[in-house]
Amino acid sequence: MYEAEISRSNPALILFLFxxxxxxxxxxxxxxxxxxQYLTRLCNESIDQVILSCEKGDEIRAYFHIGVLGYGDxxxxxxxxxxxxxxxxxxxxxxxxxxxxxxxxxxxxxEDPTAKVxxxxxAGFRLAKKALTQWIIQHGGSFPPxxxxxxDGVWTTENPTGxxxxxLSGVCTADxxxxxxxxxxxxxxxxxLAFPARLTAGTEHQxxxxxxxxxxxxxxxxxxxxxxxxxxxxxRGYMFNAQPKDLSKFFDIGTRLRG
Amino acid sequence: xxxxTFQASKAGAARHENEDSVDLRxxxxxxxxxxxxDGASTGVFSKGWSAHxxxxxxxxxxxxxxxxxxVLELARATFSPDLSRHTALRKFLTEGSFATLLAxxxxxxxxxxxxxxxxYALTMAAVGDACLIALDADGxxxxxxxxxxxxxxxxxxxxxxxxxxxQERTPYRRQNARSPVRGTCTLLAATDAFAELVVRxxxxxxxxxxxxxxxxxxxEARFAALVAELRRDHGMKNDDVSIVLIxxxxxx
Numbered sequence: 001m002y003e004a005e006i007s008r009s010n011p012a013l014i015l016f017l018f019x020x021x022x023x024x025x026x027x028x029x030x031x032x033x034x035x036x037q038y039l040t041r042l043c044n045e046s047i048d049q050v051i052l053s054c055e056k057g058d059e060i061r062a063y064f065h066i067g068v069l070g071y072g073d074x075x076x077x078x079x080x081x082x083x084x085x086x087x088x089x090x091x092x093x094x095x096x097x098x099x100x101x102x103x104x105x106x107x108x109x110x111e112d113p114t115a116k117v118x119x120x121x122x123a124g125f126r127l128a129k130k131a132l133t134q135w136i137i138q139h140g141g142s143f144p145p146x147x148x149x150x151x152d153g154v155w156t157t158e159n160p161t162g163x164x165x166x167x168l169s170g171v172c173t174a175d176x177x178x179x180x181x182x183x184x185x186x187x188x189x190x191x192x193l194a195f196p197a198r199l200t201a202g203t204e205h206q207x208x209x210x211x212x213x214x215x216x217x218x219x220x221x222x223x224x225x226x227x228x229x230x231x232x233x234x235x236r237g238y239m240f241n242a243q244p245k246d247l248s249k250f251f252d253i254g255t256r257l258r259g
Numbered sequence: 260x261x262x263x264t265f266q267a268s269k270a271g272a273a274r275h276e277n278e279d280s281v282d283l284r285x286x287x288x289x290x291x292x293x294x295x296x297d298g299a300s301t302g303v304f305s306k307g308w309s310a311h312x313x314x315x316x317x318x319x320x321x322x323x324x325x326x327x328x329x330v331l332e333l334a335r336a337t338f339s340p341d342l343s344r345h346t347a348l349r350k351f352l353t354e355g356s357f358a359t360l361l362a363x364x365x366x367x368x369x370x371x372x373x374x375x376x377x378x379y380a381l382t383m384a385a386v387g388d389a390c391l392i393a394l395d396a397d398g399x400x401x402x403x404x405x406x407x408x409x410x411x412x413x414x415x416x417x418x419x420x421x422x423x424x425x426q427e428r429t430p431y432r433r434q435n436a437r438s439p440v441r442g443t444c445t446l447l448a449a450t451d452a453f454a455e456l457v458v459r460x461x462x463x464x465x466x467x468x469x470x471x472x473x474x475x476x477x478x479e480a481r482f483a484a485l486v487a488e489l490r491r492d493h494g495m496k497n498d499d500v501s502i503v504l505i506x507x508x509x510x511x
Contacts, residue, residue, distance in 0.1 A: 051346055055350045057278060058307060058340075088346050107345065
C-alpha cells in the first residue's frame with residue numbers, strides 16, 4: 001500500500017481544504033499577515049513547488065492534479081481540481097520577482113478567501129469527499145489522494161467527524177485509502193502538538209481533529225521524522241496550535257510526494 | 260574499427276524523451292572520438308543540455324581532453340534553451356540543467372616492436388558514471404573507467420551543471436586517464452544503467468554471456484529486446500540506455 005508510482009498515466013491528487021471563516025482574518029504570529037493571507041501565500045508557493053518538481057527535461061509533466069476547496073458559510077471550489085500542466089499555464093495572475101538580476105514571473109492561483117462568518121467544516125469535508133470520489137473514478141490505480149485541511153477554530157455548525165471518517169475508510173484507490181492531514185493553526189504562542197500517535201486528553205475539537213486524521217503512511221512518516229525526529233510509529237497526520245514555521249513544514253510533508 | 264551504437268529509452272517513456280546523447284566522430288580510419296552525456300531528469304532541459312554538452316565536447320575533443328574546463332566554459336556560454344515558459348526559466352535560474360559526461364579518444368595503433376600486434380590507445384575524461392569498459396573475448400574486464408565496481412554507481416553521481424555559479428554548490432569530481440588496451444578487446448562505452456550491469460556481471464564472472472548477446476545485436480529492435488530482458492531478469496535499472504560498441508575490424 002502507498003507504493004504506486006506517481007506517473008503521467010497514474011497521477012496523484014493533492015486537495016487543499018481551507019477554513020475561510022472570519023477568524024482567519026486575525027494576525028498570524030509575527031508574520032505581519034493575517035492567517036488567511038499567510039495561508040494563501042503558502043498555498044501558492046506549495047502549488048508552484050509541485051509544478052516545478054514536474055518540470056522535467058523540456059516540458060512540464062502531469063504527475064499531479066491539485067485543487068483547493070474552502071468553507072465558511074458554505075463550501076466551494078476556490079481552485080478547481082486540474083493537472084499541474086493546466087495550472088502552470090493558467091494561473092490567476094502573476095507577480096514579479098528577481099533571480100540573479102533577471103526578472104521572473106511568479107504565478108498565483110489563489111487570493112485570500114477569508115471573511116466568511118461561519119465555520120461550516122462539515123460542508124467542507126462533504127465537498128471534499130465528493131471531489132475525491134469523483135477523481136478516483138478516473139484514477140483508481142493511482143497513489144491515494146491527499147487531503148490537507150487547515151483550520152484555526154471550532155466548527156460552528158454540524159460536527160464533521162463522521163464525514164471525515166467516511167473519507168478515511170471509504171474513499172480509496174487500489175493503493176490505499178485517501179490520506180487526510182489536519183492542521184490547526186494558532187497565532188498565539190502556545191505549545192504545538194505535532195504528529196502525535198496517541199491523544200487521550202484535549203478539547204472536543206482537538207480530539208475530533210485527531211480522530212479525523214490518517215495514520216501517516218510510510219512515505220509521509222519518513223519525511224515527518226526527518227523534520228520532527230520525535231515522531232513515533234503510528235503517528236497521525238495532525239498538528240495542533242501550529243505556528244507559521246510548522247504550517248510550512250506540514251505542507252512540505254504533505255505535498256512532496258515525488259523524490 | 261567497427262562501431263555500433265544503440266539507444267533504448269526508459270520503460271514508460273517515449274523515444275524522444277531519452278535524455279542520453281551520443282556524439283561519435285570518425286577522425287580518421289584508425290581514430291574515433293566518443294562523447295556520451297546522460298541528462299539528469301530531475302533537472303530542466305536535460306535532453307538539450309546533454310545534447311549540447313556532447314556536441315561541444317565532440318567538436319573540441321582534443322582540447323577537452325587537455326583542458327576540460329575551457330571547453331565546459333564554452334558549452335555553458337553557448338547553451339541557449341527556450342526560456343519562454345515561466346516555470347522553466349525559474350527552475351533553470353535556480354537549479355540549472357545537469358548531466359554526466361564521458362569523453363574519449365580511441366586510436367587504433369600497430370605496434371611494430373611486437374610483431375605488428377594492434378592495440379587501442381585510449382585517452383579519457385569523465386564526470387559521473389557513464390563508462391568506457393574494455394572486455395576480452397571471454398567477457399573478463401581489462402579496463403573500466405571511471406567506475407570499477409557496482410559500488411561506484413549511486414543515485415547521486417557527479418553532475419556537470421549548466422551554470423558555473425550553481426556548480427559551486429555541488430562541485431564535481433573529474434577523472435582523467437590514458438591507457439593502452441589490446442586490439443582484441445571489445446570496447447563498450449555505456450551510460451550508467453548498462454555500465455553498472457556489465458560491471459556487476461564481470462564481478463560474478465557472467466559477463467561473457469552478456470558480451471556474446473550484445474555482439475549478436477545488429478539492429479535497434481534486438482537491442483531493445485535485450486534491454487527489456489536485462490531489466491526484467493537481471494536487475495538492470497530502468498533508465499535510458501546508450502551504448503557504443505567498438506571492435507577492431509582490421510581496417511586500419
